[in-house]
Amino acid sequence: MSEPRIDAQRFLSRLDAFALIGATPKGGVNRQALSPEDRRARRLLAELGQARGFSVGQDAIANLFIRREGKDNSRPPFLIGSHLDSQLTGGRFDGALGTLAAFEVLEALEDAGVETPFPVEAVAWTNEEGSHYQPGCMGSMAFASGSIPQLWTTLRGHDGSLFADELQATLEALPQAAMRPLGFPIAAYLELHIEQGPSLESENIPIGIVEGIQGTRWLEVEITGQSAHAGTTALALRRDAMAAAVRGLGSLYAEIMPCDARARFTVGKLVLEPGAVNAIPEKVAFTIDLRHPESAVLDRLETLIRNTFAEAAAGGGCASTLRRIFDMPPTVFSPLLLERLNEAADSLGLASKSMLSGAFHDALFVNRVAPTAMIFVPCRDGLSHNEAEYVEPDQAVAGARMLLASTLKALENR
Amino acid sequence: MSEPRIDAQRFLSRLDAFALIGATPKGGVNRQALSPEDRRARRLLAELGQARGFSVGQDAIANLFIRREGKDNSRPPFLIGSHLDSQLTGGRFDGALGTLAAFEVLEALEDAGVETPFPVEAVAWTNEEGSHYQPGCMGSMAFASGSIPQLWTTLRGHDGSLFADELQATLEALPQAAMRPLGFPIAAYLELHIEQGPSLESENIPIGIVEGIQGTRWLEVEITGQSAHAGTTALALRRDAMAAAVRGLGSLYAEIMPCDARARFTVGKLVLEPGAVNAIPEKVAFTIDLRHPESAVLDRLETLIRNTFAEAAAGGGCASTLRRIFDMPPTVFSPLLLERLNEAADSLGLASKSMLSGAFHDALFVNRVAPTAMIFVPCRDGLSHNEAEYVEPDQAVAGARMLLASTLKALENR
Numbered sequence: 001m002s003e004p005r006i007d008a009q010r011f012l013s014r015l016d017a018f019a020l021i022g023a024t025p026k027g028g029v030n031r032q033a034l035s036p037e038d039r040r041a042r043r044l045l046a047e048l049g050q051a052r053g054f055s056v057g058q059d060a061i062a063n064l065f066i067r068r069e070g071k072d073n074s075r076p077p078f079l080i081g082s083h084l085d086s087q088l089t090g091g092r093f094d095g096a097l098g099t100l101a102a103f104e105v106l107e108a109l110e111d112a113g114v115e116t117p118f119p120v121e122a123v124a125w126t127n128e129e130g131s132h133y134q135p136g137c138m139g140s141m142a143f144a145s146g147s148i149p150q151l152w153t154t155l156r157g158h159d160g161s162l163f164a165d166e167l168q169a170t171l172e173a174l175p176q177a178a179m180r181p182l183g184f185p186i187a188a189y190l191e192l193h194i195e196q197g198p199s200l201e202s203e204n205i206p207i208g209i210v211e212g213i214q215g216t217r218w219l220e221v222e223i224t225g226q227s228a229h230a231g232t233t234a235l236a237l238r239r240d241a242m243a244a245a246v247r248g249l250g251s252l253y254a255e256i257m258p259c260d261a262r263a264r265f266t267v268g269k270l271v272l273e274p275g276a277v278n279a280i281p282e283k284v285a286f287t288i289d290l291r292h293p294e295s296a297v298l299d300r301l302e303t304l305i306r307n308t309f310a311e312a313a314a315g316g317g318c319a320s321t322l323r324r325i326f327d328m329p330p331t332v333f334s335p336l337l338l339e340r341l342n343e344a345a346d347s348l349g350l351a352s353k354s355m356l357s358g359a360f361h362d363a364l365f366v367n368r369v370a371p372t373a374m375i376f377v378p379c380r381d382g383l384s385h386n387e388a389e390y391v392e393p394d395q396a397v398a399g400a401r402m403l404l405a406s407t408l409k410a411l412e413n414r
Numbered sequence: 415m416s417e418p419r420i421d422a423q424r425f426l427s428r429l430d431a432f433a434l435i436g437a438t439p440k441g442g443v444n445r446q447a448l449s450p451e452d453r454r455a456r457r458l459l460a461e462l463g464q465a466r467g468f469s470v471g472q473d474a475i476a477n478l479f480i481r482r483e484g485k486d487n488s489r490p491p492f493l494i495g496s497h498l499d500s501q502l503t504g505g506r507f508d509g510a511l512g513t514l515a516a517f518e519v520l521e522a523l524e525d526a527g528v529e530t531p532f533p534v535e536a537v538a539w540t541n542e543e544g545s546h547y548q549p550g551c552m553g554s555m556a557f558a559s560g561s562i563p564q565l566w567t568t569l570r571g572h573d574g575s576l577f578a579d580e581l582q583a584t585l586e587a588l589p590q591a592a593m594r595p596l597g598f599p600i601a602a603y604l605e606l607h608i609e610q611g612p613s614l615e616s617e618n619i620p621i622g623i624v625e626g627i628q629g630t631r632w633l634e635v636e637i638t639g640q641s642a643h644a645g646t647t648a649l650a651l652r653r654d655a656m657a658a659a660v661r662g663l664g665s666l667y668a669e670i671m672p673c674d675a676r677a678r679f680t681v682g683k684l685v686l687e688p689g690a691v692n693a694i695p696e697k698v699a700f701t702i703d704l705r706h707p708e709s710a711v712l713d714r715l716e717t718l719i720r721n722t723f724a725e726a727a728a729g730g731g732c733a734s735t736l737r738r739i740f741d742m743p744p745t746v747f748s749p750l751l752l753e754r755l756n757e758a759a760d761s762l763g764l765a766s767k768s769m770l771s772g773a774f775h776d777a778l779f780v781n782r783v784a785p786t787a788m789i790f791v792p793c794r795d796g797l798s799h800n801e802a803e804y805v806e807p808d809q810a811v812a813g814a815r816m817l818l819a820s821t822l823k824a825l826e827n828r
Contacts, residue, residue, distance in 0.1 A: 197646030230680035231772030232611030250664035266644035289644040358645030
């Protein structure tokens, strides 16, 4: 047995090989969950695993597991991984980096002949992106709850395909995989991912130690006034829903994020009715994506938003409603596991910083059933969900080294 | 020969009869230009005209003319009228009121045996609303220019129908109508219309004497930033196109209309890209409907708008463009004709006020080739382009009396 080490060339070549599966002309990937491209990527990972003598399994939601046995194989495995599916015009690293780094960790352990106290498994979760079927994180969500929601069985994708059919076909496309129970016990979970934001890059820090995921609420605001002719209706007689929305939004853009660096306030969808150039809008419906690491602050901001629009609407002869359409409380990762991550970064001499994730990840759901933590690496310009997404090879390798070292640190005391 | 007078019962029954053609369950009408319903309304008007011995004609764009001969029939006719087409969920009075009042004027002249110095014709212009085929005011526009733009021959309606086909079928559906040259000379044009705004009603004045139509510019503003993840991107790193748009709009809503009672500023269409709840908008494209009776003020406001968005965009790391997509300069109606309208209102003892039209009308185009003016009557709550559009019977009749008296005053000195 030697000291296990990441084989940088092998790992980077793997990233290149997987980037060819569903490659887009602009250098990104379109590898939607349960698509033929997704199946090819899963098959390639399974074959690579079999070639190294690892066992391959999948569960009822098509989460894919590559297992390297340890000393006591009756104990729950240590799980590392991410996802292989992508956005429609996604990047090469979102998901693939963490999945292939996890597989590289298995190979590094195998190369070095390390006997771990219990099994280590690499996982590729199903449909993290939610770009083919909604919602995202289906695989980790079903794993954490131990069941597949009845609702999903009738789901259709943006292309009209039936989720249940494509799930079945995806499972059948991997006949060599043993069937694993959905939500089998695990010892812990570690996920390496690109930051999908610009903070590590801008501070020139190679490793982010992710302490949790900020809470997210999606709000839907509707402001209702009265449609009238744009040319004939004087100001005093207008009940312009758009003017009221702008008044409210103006004060919220000026207050929320400027006053709290940890808050995120985004209006990403807006629809005007009737939607004609020369008609005063009768209705404006828009979404607010609101995030913060503290539940109490989310509550306070939601109240502020509700009151702001109620006041802006009333001031313009309009009415407003606010509806919470999605609510994900803040996630706090395992402090013990985070200690191991800090030790690992120190042992590698890699600069790191503790941070929160602004985006969802499979780790959010897995954290409900086992100690979980995440590692971030920088991506260029913070760009993600974009074909131009890019990670420097050195930084990708540093992430894989960090995943390996963290896994070893975590296993040390077990 | 007796004093000609409006037959209120006949006129109101006609309004009811035409309201049945394309009637909607909510009491409005859906009588889109060149549709089967429009053809039925045209046929009914033609038949009513023929029954009174008037001659019926149409031109190449299907403008419909009902002609009552005068003393010298070689002279250009005096034209009165409006349109019979409606919005998809339109009201019973918008267009029909003026068209049927014009026909009632012909009948009143006929009943009284008045010999006018030259012919008087009632006109129903084609496709004023633009609800079936864009643009609106096709009939009066083609009449004023004397030709049909080549572009229109390949136009399709919102229902996929080809404008040229439906125009042909509409013309063929009225075989009894003589073919008139497009844009034949006329002596003058008078149009009665509902105000489509609340000012007459709120001041309790039955007659508006319309001195002109305010100028209209349609501007298209695009603000371009960068899309990024709503959860991961801190304020300093955002280039949020929507936040920039709201900053600019906020100051324009607060400045333009509150500072100038004659200005109109409306944002009726807005599209966000990529348009996902959790994506910072990369692009906001919206329209501005800007109106004012003075060209110089429109110029000044357009510059203000351009500068405001340029500044708001630059302040948020975005860029802005502004494009003028439509420009209709202010229209000034014939001062001589307006004098006759004032005399007519006085002679009838009807309170009136001089006003501007905020909306377009066929009169805008006809004004380019002959002395033109308009008469407004109040409509309930200023509501129009709405199935609930309503005009009090007394006020509809007052409008018809005003049209008759104005026609007689205008003919007196010819």
